[in-house]
Amino acid sequence: MENVVELKGIKKAFKGFSIDQIDMEVKKGFITGFVGANGAGKSTTIKMMMNLLKPDQGEVSVFGLDYKTHEKEIKERIGFVYDANVFYEGLNLKDIKRTVAPAYKSWDDDLFDYYVDKFGLPLNKAMKKFSKGMQMKASLAIALSHHAELIIMDEPTAGLDPIFRREFLDLIQELMVDSNRTIFFSSHITTDLDRIADYIAFIQDGDIVFNHSTEEVAENYAIVKGELDLLDRDTEKAFVEVRRVPTGFEALTDNLKQVNDIFGDSVVIEHATLEDIMYYLKGGVSHV
Numbered sequence: 001m002e003n004v005v006e007l008k009g010i011k012k013a014f015k016g017f018s019i020d021q022i023d024m025e026v027k028k029g030f031i032t033g034f035v036g037a038n039g040a041g042k043s044t045t046i047k048m049m050m051n052l053l054k055p056d057q058g059e060v061s062v063f064g065l066d067y068k069t070h071e072k073e074i075k076e077r078i079g080f081v082y083d084a085n086v087f088y089e090g091l092n093l094k095d096i097k098r099t100v101a102p103a104y105k106s107w108d109d110d111l112f113d114y115y116v117d118k119f120g121l122p123l124n125k126a127m128k129k130f131s132k133g134m135q136m137k138a139s140l141a142i143a144l145s146h147h148a149e150l151i152i153m154d155e156p157t158a159g160l161d162p163i164f165r166r167e168f169l170d171l172i173q174e175l176m177v178d179s180n181r182t183i184f185f186s187s188h189i190t191t192d193l194d195r196i197a198d199y200i201a202f203i204q205d206g207d208i209v210f211n212h213s214t215e216e217v218a219e220n221y222a223i224v225k226g227e228l229d230l231l232d233r234d235t236e237k238a239f240v241e242v243r244r245v246p247t248g249f250e251a252l253t254d255n256l257k258q259v260n261d262i263f264g265d266s267v268v269i270e271h272a273t274l275e276d277i278m279y280y281l282k283g284g285v286s287h288v
């Protein structure tokens, strides 16, 4: 399977936070959700993918190309949507069409008009007066109007109301009918990712814990509940994190097969949502 983005051995240190040796791929033709708690390193990683921040070490390649030699070509093929539309604040969409369009070889006026119409966006209103949801849609319209193959979005659904969020997610899914398109988006709203992602890359404290298809996550991870006397030093190895409650234990496993082998029918096994995984992983170590 082709990778659109490859991060190899990426290191980046700030005071009090570091990304230490990230290796990650983004698969072509799929939606990858990038999940992690506040401060886990999502924006920092995305900035390095966009060449807005230089890694201390390691290599970033996008479409198999290096930013050092092919920055313009790479950027031409990426649509970047992020939270604060600082570049466009004072402009309305008509101005944007005039000023942004010439920057892209493959800018498509008709497509821009199509999305502006589809998203019900006003052309003459300054973008800073747009609601948060409208701003997101406008950013997406701009990103889509130059036929971007890779759409990178940093927290696109943060601050959107549930209905708007859902609409936005539907829209993103519609975009995937184009099999050449790849979407990478960060979020800490796990239900959004549960809903639309094909792959989940999970970052915690600057480490990629896993980057798997949603099927693989569902096959490996589960919540296991049982009686306390089932736990001992050996059986606990099947779990990433165990929480003891007066009525028994609840644990997260990243190795469902091992749990089945060890415990058989003596425990209750439930589907682990991404929120469960995030919650339990806060205290544990994953082995997948």
Ligand SMILES: Nc1ncnc2c1ncn2[C@@H]1O[C@H](COP(=O)(O)OP(=O)(O)OP(=O)(O)O)[C@@H](O)[C@H]1O
Residues within 6 Å of the ligand: 014, 015, 016, 017, 036, 037, 038, 039, 040, 041, 042, 043, 044, 045, 188
């Ligand atoms: N330019 C910078 N200088 C110093 N520290 C920084 C800088 N940028 C980010 N950090 C720190 O790096 C850590 C990760 O930040 P980052 O914005 O990547 O997290 P995030 O996962 O996107 O979080 P959130 O979900 O809250 O946006 C934080 O502790 C942040 O304070």
